[in-house]
Amino acid sequence: MNDPVSFATEFHPSSSPIFFVELAILTLLVITSIAMLRMRRLFGVVMLSGIYSFLSAAFFVALDAVDVAFTEAAVGAGISTVLMLSAMLLTARREKPYAPGHAALAAVVCVIVGGALIYATLDAPPYGDAAAPANSYVGQAYVERSAVEISMPNIVTTVLASYRGFDTMGEVAVIFTAGLAVMLLLGIGSDRGGKDVRDVPRMVGREEDGPGLGEKPTLDDGGKSPSPKGGAS
Amino acid sequence: MDNVIHYASLFLFAAGSFFVITGALGLLRFPDFYTRMHASGVTDTLGADLILWGMILQADGDWLLIAKLLIIMLFLMFTSPVSTHSIAHAAWVGGLNPLLGKELKHHDIAPDRDETKAPVEMPGGEEQNKGGAA
Amino acid sequence: MVKFLISIAGRFIVLSLALMGIWLLLSGYFDKTTLLVFGIFSALFCAWLTLHMGILDDDSVPLSVMPGIFFYWLWLFIEIGKSNFTVAMKVWSPKMSLSPQMIRVKARQVSDSGKATFANSITLTPGTVSVDLLGEDILIHALTEDLADVGAIEDMGRKVCRVEGTRHEKAQGKAEQGGGT
Amino acid sequence: MIMFVVATIAVIVAIVIALARAILGPSLYDRVLAGNAVGTKTILLLGLMGFLTGRPEFLDIALLYALMNFIATIAILKFFAYRTMSPQMRDMSPRLGNGNHDGGADG
Structure with a gap:
């Protein structure tokens, strides 16, 4: 932190255009998340969270973390949108009104955790510091030796697939199992699964907490729904 | 020659920016979905293509880069009408x-669905009063 | 030569080569033997999968429309430019004198990919969006009355038919029959 | 450099406007449209950012974005058109929704 050469300013002078891009994206992220918080319609929230992951992946690219951005784009914008929509098929389309007491508690928890995280970043080495632990010990060895030892041009690939090969294999096995389990639970690709999904929610009829597919066909619910979001706005 | 390329890409970027802003403004101003x-x-x-062409001119003849930009353009060319059509189709049905x-004026011409079957919530409306709050 | 190219084996070879080319372009490594072998393997594997799934037909590897479609795209680019100006003017004009229309246009293309090309071309030119395709009818939402020009859209349809016509001769006749409407 | 800056500003402004449309709604389809538009503009933004930082090799990720944007949009609309992610549920046609979905003259 007290390094005389501040790498952060060297890499990211605040006059550089990319700095303003980062600032703009961060502002948009804040706006999006506030909008997500205020929205009661779950579909809108899913849509906004898709937008949120697109923007945050762009932010990762601005921070030179391209591999993280790849993951965020594929998982955040692609898969998780689909998964959340699938989940919405089974549950309600609208958020339940929350009790104010819980909100206060949640706010306290958020403030404490957020404060702790911000406090933790104070100890982190400045952005792009060559003397930071991440860049000096094992990391440096990977950078120096992977080209010779593995002869693959991409260092991330060599670390994941070779140096940490067993680790990765375990991860892949876990994720594969989880994916299989999700497919079994959702019944994707089976005839029965689809029918079950439709039949169960039909038993329930209430509008706010009833599952989406089981909602009563109230015709004039359109513009003037007396739903929880009225109270929130 | 370099100057020509420079000014051409300057023009492409300016025009592309104009059309990108135009599209976004239309998204905000136009009356219905x-x-x-x-x-x-x-x-x-047009907006995306012009900006991508500008980038191609700025790529300094790095043909791998040019190829990638062309692939992105081609991909947008193929996917954007499909997404637009499927949004329109979903709204219509x-x-x-x-x-x-x-x-x-409102015209009640969208196809009728069987209302007794599989009731779901309204695709439209609902948050009419939400606009002011957000 | 042409006959071979539109046979299954020809499609398989062309698809593998195309996939390999895309692999090379996106990776940008030409001298790493290991990577090249993996690339060739994955290209061949994907081509085999296509064959195995039974979708290695003329819709997925549309070789028969190949030369013509590029000229069509060139023409389409110009059309897109023109109609973009119309829509952009509508956006910036303070009064926004819109008069949206729903119109129906006949899609006389024979193949599914031909119909899709036509419908996508309609959507790509701003101001018209294909909303629904029922049998041979394409339902189009147009932004203004000027843009809802059935004649111009059917002209586009005839162009698609012509591109497609290299393999479906009867598309020509069909297109000319309905040309007057 | 200046042209990249101009184009980047334009794209960011466009994202802001599209985000406003996504928040305002009013119908679900407007949100999907806005989300799709934000996706397209993010692709452009990524390309521009690559040129701004002088490392345009990162265009790969813009390509991936184009793919993801398309897939996400199609998945969402499949959800609306058929109310399901699996084709077996296709016969459950959704009820005609018919609220007051015009957004007013200037949204």
């Missing part, structure tokens, strides 16, 4: 009625 769809098409086609004619 179906008309907004057209505005979004302006960004997807979901019963969202367009505003038609000079007076922008």
Whole structure:
């Protein structure tokens, strides 16, 4: 932190255009998340969270973390949108009104955790510091030796697939199992699964907490729904 | 020659920026979903293409880069109409009625669905009163 | 030569080569033997999968429309530019004199990919979006009355038919029959 | 450099406007449209950012974005058109929704 050469300013002078891009994206992220918080319609929230992951992946690219951005784009914008929509098929389309007491508690928890995280970043080495632990010990060895030892041009690939090969294999096995389990639970690709999904929610009829597919066909619910979001706005 | 390329890409970037902003503004200004769809098409086609062409001119003959930009352009060319069509189609079969004619009147022409079957919530409306709050 | 190219084996070879080319372009490594072998393997594997799934037909590897479609795209680019100006003017004009229309146009293309090309071309030109395709009818939402020009859209349809016509001769006749409407 | 800056500003402004449309709604389809538009503009933004930082090799990720944007949009609309992610539920046609979905003259 007290390094005389501040790498952060060297890499990211605040006059550089990319700095303003980062600032703009961060502002948009804040706006999006506030909008997500205020929205009661779950579909809108899913849509906004898709937008949120697109923007945050762009932010990762601005921070030179391209591999993280790849993951965020594929998982955040692609898969998780689909998964959340699938989940919405089974549950309600609208958020339940929350009790104010819980909100206060949640706010306290958020403030404490957020404060702790911000406090933790104070100890982190400045952005792009060559003397930071991440860049000096094992990391440096990977950078120096992977080209010779593995002869693959991409260092991330060599670390994941070779140096940490067993680790990765375990991860892949876990994720594969989880994916299989999700497919079994959702019944994707089976005839029965689809029918079950439709039949169960039909038993329930209430509008706010009833599952989406089981909602009563109230015709004039359109513009003037007396739903929880009225109270929130 | 370098100058020509420079000014050409400057022009392409300016024009592309103009069309991107135009598309976004149309998305905000136009009165209903179906008309907004057209505005979004302006960004997807001309705006994106002009900016991508500008980038190609700026790529300094790095042909791998040019190839990637061309692939992105081609991909947008193929996917954007498909996404636009499927949004429009979903809205149409979901019963969202367009505003038609000079007076922008509602026309109840969207296909009827069997209302007794599989009731779901309204695809449209609902958050009419939400606009002011957000 | 042409006959071979539109046979299954020809499609398989062309698809593998195309996939390999895309692999090379996106990776940008030409001298790493290991990577090249993996690339060739994955290209061949994907081509085999296509064959195995039974979708290695003329819709997925549309070789028969190949020369013509590029000229069509060139023409389409110009059309897109023109109609973009119309829509952009509508956006910036303070009064926004819109008069949206829903119109129906006949899609006389024979193949599914031909119909899709036509419908996508309609959507790509701003101001018109294909909303629904029922049998041979394409339902189009147009932004203004000027843009809802059935004649111009059917002209586009005839162009698609012509591109497609290299393999479906009867598309020509069909297109000319309905040309007057 | 200046042209990249101009184009980047334009794209960011466009994202802001599209985000406003996504928040305002009013119908679900407007949100999907806005989300799709934000996706397209993010692709452009990524390309521009690559040129701004002088490392345009990162265009790969813009390519991936184009793919993801398309897939996400199609998945969402499949959800609306058929109310399901699996084709077996296709016969459950959704009820005609018919609220007041015009957004007013200037949204």
